[in-house]
Amino acid sequence: MRQALRNAGRASLYLLTGAGLSVACYVMAGLVLAGAVGTALVLGAGMLPETVRALRALAGFERRRSGTWAGAAIPENYLPLDHGTLWARVRAAGTDPGTYRDLRWLGAQLVCGLVLWYVSLVLWPLALLTDGIWCGVAGRPALLLPQIVRLASLEARLSRTLLLPSRSERLAERVAELSATRAGAVAAHGAELRRIERDLHDGAQAHLVALSMRIGLARRAYGQDGEAARKLLDDAQDQAEEALAGLRHVVRGIHPPVLTDRGLAGAVRALAAGSALEVTVTVAGLTDGPEDGTRAPAAVEAAAYFVVAEALSNAARHSGAERAWVELTRSAGLLRIRVRDEGRGGAAESGGTGLPGVRRRVAALDGSVELSSPAGGPTVLEATLPGVW
Structure with missing residues (x-):
């Protein structure tokens, strides 16, 4: 019963946010109508791109909200509105399929957000009475409280369906x-x-x-x-x-021979041992053996090795740190590399750091690189590489 109450409380908060979003959608609908009328009258054509920009921001908030609830991000795909003449921007705003997706969601949210919130308000007193007796006396699982959670999931699925770009896009x-x-x-x-x-x-x-x-x-x-x-x-x-x-x-x-002889984990440990910093290496899902069934493809191992080598080299030359940490994790067919130091931070992909080369090497394997290096540190370089095991 306690867990059901917690889940229903989270769902109600989500539905309440959706109801507030519905109110914002009424304001946005008025702005869209004003922008369309202004464009039709020519004199107010400049309103349309800015209105569409505001609509995108509102839809973006819903993408993040629903993606967080459902645990699956909703991608966006828009034409740029910042380039060209005024009429080019108006044309981009008016012909972008993403604009029509957002308008479709706007119309649905005007009604559904408020309706689902009102339904949840009706369910709460019934759920507290019915489930209180059902769970407290009969010792059975809650019946009505989970329905509030289903209402929130229904709203999230509706938003995903309406906002998700088409397959061709x-x-x-x-x-x-x-x-x-x-x-x-x-x-x-x-x-x-x-x-x-x-x-x-x-x-x-x-x-x-x-x-x-x-x-x-x-x-x-x-x-x-x-x-x-x-x-x-x-x-x-x-x-x-x-x-x-x-x-x-x-x-x-x-292709460093140490990779062939000792595998990625052993090669990275050798890098750490030869570094000017005190490096701690943590490995999960990989071993040192060359023929043990947990080896990534040679190209993936080489890319991961050079990511670690470049990150440790940059940390030793530029960061002023004394220690660094390297994490290698294999999970779900992906190899994740994380290199962290507690130096002065401020690392950038310029000034001869070699980071653009790292990004190109990883991107060539359909991987991704993320760099976080605020002033004062820490600097964290994370790379994700797909692998076939």
């Missing part, structure tokens, strides 16, 4: 998102190729050229000056080792 938005992601992936791929080319040209190639020259000089000195030939061969060996070190550096930049 969601597909178009997804196509646009994937197009932008693909462009970012192409840019990231091009930047990576240029980096590899630069590393090979400035590192391994230069060492190999020097190695070839020293071997040629040693060959010419061989038989004439054995000591000089031996020194040249020693230099050539040093050049060969430097060339190998350069090639290993390039290979680590493409």
